[in-house]
Amino acid sequence: MTDITLNDGRTMPALGMGTYKIPDSQAATVVRAGLDTGFRLVDTAAFYHNERGVGEGVHGSEAFVTTKLWNDRHDDAEAALDESLALLGVDAVDLYLIHWPVPSQGRFVAAWKYLVRLREAGKAKSIGVSNFLARHLERAIDATGVMPAVNQIELHPRFQQVELRGWMEENGIVTQSWSPLGQGEVLGDPAIVEIARKHGRSPAQVVIAWHLALGLSVIPKAGSPAHLAENAAAADLTLDDDDLAAIAALDSQDGRIGPEPMSM
Numbered sequence: 339m340t341d342i343t344l345n346d347g348r349t350m351p352a353l354g355m356g357t358y359k360i361p362d363s364q365a366a367t368v369v370r371a372g373l374d375t376g377f378r379l380v381d382t383a384a385f386y387h388n389e390r391g392v393g394e395g396v397h398g399s400e401a402f403v404t405t406k407l408w409n410d411r412h413d414d415a416e417a418a419l420d421e422s423l424a425l426l427g428v429d430a431v432d433l434y435l436i437h438w439p440v441p442s443q444g445r446f447v448a449a450w451k452y453l454v455r456l457r458e459a460g461k462a463k464s465i466g467v468s469n470f471l472a473r474h475l476e477r478a479i480d481a482t483g484v485m486p487a488v489n490q491i492e493l494h495p496r497f498q499q500v501e502l503r504g505w506m507e508e509n510g511i512v513t514q515s516w517s518p519l520g521q522g523e524v525l526g527d528p529a530i531v532e533i534a535r536k537h538g539r540s541p542a543q544v545v546i547a548w549h550l551a552l553g554l555s556v557i558p559k560a561g562s563p564a565h566l567a568e569n570a571a572a573a574d575l576t577l578d579d580d581d582l583a584a585i586a587a588l589d590s591q592d593g594r595i596g597p598e599p600m601s602m
């Protein structure tokens with residue numbers, strides 16, 4: 339599995355495991371199963387209420403751990419991160435993200451200033467954002483001169499974010515795809531199924547390999563050891579130009595599953 343170099347000089351595994359909706363009581367078992375199959379990055383958030391279990395699961399490993407600042411803590415980021423660190427059982431998190439910009443609240447620039455200080459204090463080794471549009475990134479960068487290392491956004495074959503992805507590539511910010519399998523919905527798409535048949539692999543592996551082929555970081559969520567192993571093994575699948583063109587054609591303006599960032 340490959341690493342991606344971040345704009346702060348640190349490296350991050352390109353492929354990680356998501357943990358949204360994995361209950362705290364099951365998170366340690368699922369995370370350990372994921373690490374056993376080769377995952378080295380685990381994505382959680384205060385909002386997922388499973389940081390204690392995730393922390394137990396990664397304990398004693400070298401896993402890269404991401405967590406996120408929830409929307410009601412934009413003015414209280416240090417205390418919020420301290421709570422996450424205590425639950426995770428670590429002194430510092432590898433990557434700390436602002437979960438949503440919540441433009442109606444108008445506090446995401448303040449939150450970004452806190453994250454810059456938390457990185458200086460060593461409590462977050464790298465810092466970034468999630469669900470930011472280019473206009474939010476510009477405001478945060480202008481206010482601090484500090485580039486987020488990562489922007490984690492909804493991205494899957496039905497919602498490919500070509501414009502925002504291009505903007506981030508030009509600006510040296512890593513795009514990390516959430517709901518990368520379209521929450522499972524894209525796996526039955528005939529084009530994906532056909533590519534999977536051609537390579538003798540599974541649809542989920544095709545979609546994960548597509549994210550990696552685009553140079554994205556990707557965090558599919560799976561609860562079962564079988565799906566975790568299948569997803570980890572996607573890292574060695576190479577798609578050809580015909581496959582990439584067929585998947586590019588699945589993009590849709592209305593393909594978004596989650597909330598539009600400006601709506602919050």
Ligand code: NAD
Pocket residue numbers: 355356357358359381382437468469490491515516517518519520521522525540542543557558559560561565566568569596
């Ligand atoms: P996903 O696209 O990863 O899809 C998960 C679904 O696909 C589950 O139902 C799972 O059972 C199924 N699946 C997984 N592997 C499979 C396989 N090999 N074969 C068949 N089905 C398979 O959706 P997600 O969980 O919404 O997103 C992934 C992660 O992204 C989350 O767990 C979370 O960590 C992160 N996320 C972040 C945000 C954000 O706002 N930053 C929002 C949503 C999710």
